[in-house]
Amino acid sequence: MSEKNWPLYEVFLRPRNGLAHKHVGSLHAVDAEMALTAARDTYTRRGEATSIWVVASADIAASDPGDKDSLFEPSDADNKPYRHPTFYDIPDEVGHM
Amino acid sequence: MGTETNDHAAYLLRLADDDLVHGHRLSEWCGHGPTLEEDLALGNVALDLIGQARALYTHAGKIEGKGRDEDQLAYLRDAHQFTNLLMVEKEKGDFAFTVLRLFFFAAYTKPLYERLSASTDPELAGIAAKAVKEASYHLRHAAEWVIRLGDGTGESHRRMEEALDELWPYTAEMFETDAVTDAMIARGIAVDPATFRDEWRATVRDVFAEATLDMPEEEWGHTGGRIGRHTEYLGHMLAEMQFLQRAYPGNAW
Numbered sequence: 001m002s003e004k005n006w007p008l009y010e011v012f013l014r015p016r017n018g019l020a021h022k023h024v025g026s027l028h029a030v031d032a033e034m035a036l037t038a039a040r041d042t043y044t045r046r047g048e049a050t051s052i053w054v055v056a057s058a059d060i061a062a063s064d065p066g067d068k069d070s071l072f073e074p075s076d077a078d079n080k081p082y083r084h085p086t087f088y089d090i091p092d093e094v095g096h097m
Numbered sequence: 098m099g100t101e102t103n104d105h106a107a108y109l110l111r112l113a114d115d116d117l118v119h120g121h122r123l124s125e126w127c128g129h130g131p132t133l134e135e136d137l138a139l140g141n142v143a144l145d146l147i148g149q150a151r152a153l154y155t156h157a158g159k160i161e162g163k164g165r166d167e168d169q170l171a172y173l174r175d176a177h178q179f180t181n182l183l184m185v186e187k188e189k190g191d192f193a194f195t196v197l198r199l200f201f202f203a204a205y206t207k208p209l210y211e212r213l214s215a216s217t218d219p220e221l222a223g224i225a226a227k228a229v230k231e232a233s234y235h236l237r238h239a240a241e242w243v244i245r246l247g248d249g250t251g252e253s254h255r256r257m258e259e260a261l262d263e264l265w266p267y268t269a270e271m272f273e274t275d276a277v278t279d280a281m282i283a284r285g286i287a288v289d290p291a292t293f294r295d296e297w298r299a300t301v302r303d304v305f306a307e308a309t310l311d312m313p314e315e316e317w318g319h320t321g322g323r324i325g326r327h328t329e330y331l332g333h334m335l336a337e338m339q340f341l342q343r344a345y346p347g348n349a350w
Contacts, residue, residue: 006132027134030245037238038134041141 007056009035011043014051021053032056104280106161107180108287109221110170111277111323113153114181117171118331119202120146121338125189135192138238142199145231152224172342176332177325184267186322186331193246193256197264200239204300205271207232208293217285240304247308257310269318271297277323 006028012021024043029035035054044052063071077084123143130136154167179186185202189195210232213225246253272290274282281287305312321327341348 028132029134034241034245037241038138040234041138041238042134045137045141 006030009054010057011039012053013043013049015048017050026057102160104277105286106157107277108281109153109157109160111180113150113157114179115185116146117150118181119185120150121334122189131192142235149228156220172339176327176335179331180323180325182270183319183322183328186328186334188330191256194260196239196242197260199235200243201264201268203232203236203239204297207236208296212288243304244308247310261310265313267319270320270322
């Protein structure tokens with residue numbers, strides 16, 4: 001059994017009830033069940049989590065960094081400022097929003 | 098000091114010695130694990146067991162009433178004064194041996210600590226209630242490996258079978274009783290291991306079925322650990338483990 005054959009898993013932890021799972025890192029494991037126990041031992045040793053998700057890295061569809069300009073530049077703040085809610089006058093009576 | 102006090106301290110020392118010696122054997126994997134993830138996992142288990150041993154030694158020292166603390170009990174007793182199971186003192190072996198030993202041991206300590214959490218000794222009950230959560234995880238982790246190695250490649254299956262041949266004759270000792278345990282069972286401090294032997298068998302049978310390993314017949318078993326009669330391996334282990342306190346008594350850092 002060679003380590004280089006073990007698939008990579010991405011690890012997500014939920015720090016407290018009510019918060020979303022957050023990506024914390026990755027690890028190698030023989031399968032998802034072992035990835036969960038490895039994640040517990042590698043990433044939750046100091047009581048960081050109330051829940052663990054592991055996802056095979058190969059199952060994640062990711063955007064190509066080369067597509068950055070076509071995907072993200074058209075909607076950045078300089079190009080379409082009206083998409084940011086900064087053109088409204090808020091009445092004083094509303095207080096903090 | 099009465100016999101009752103002696104038996105009580107002796108029983109606690111057995112539990113503590115099992116945890117410390119097994120914990121030390123697992124700690125020998127530190128830096129040598131098959132993967133970084135498993136290295137951390139075995140280190141975590143070792144620390145859990147050593148933590149349990151510390152609490153048990155401290156309690157045993159108080160019950161004994163001779164002023165011995167956890168360090169004196171762990172570092173200043175010789176091999177014949179240790180009363181751990183023979184199974185846990187055997188050399189760390191290969192990874193198959195290590196996970197099978199942990200599996201057999203955790204399948205025993207989980208039901209043991211579940212029952213000890215209702216012990217009439219409230220301090221022991223508290224230690225056991227905490228330990229049972231750790232033992233449950235050790236059992237899960239070790240069982241997953243037994244299944245994957247048993248039902249893995251030809252090589253991993255062969256190694257599991259070799260480990261099984263080596264370890265099986267040491268499993269019966271976990272369920273032995275003698276005058277010390279009988280006295281403690283009568284007082285509700287200890288539990289009779291016979292009450293959860295079928296549970297242990299069922300755990301092993303279920304996991305072995307998934308692991309495609311044959312469950313051996315129960316015939317004879319090695320014995321002697323509880324009365325301080327050990328294999329050749331414990332002395333070598335203690336020589337290394339105890340060196341610092343022997344060479345520099347009372348040293349701390």
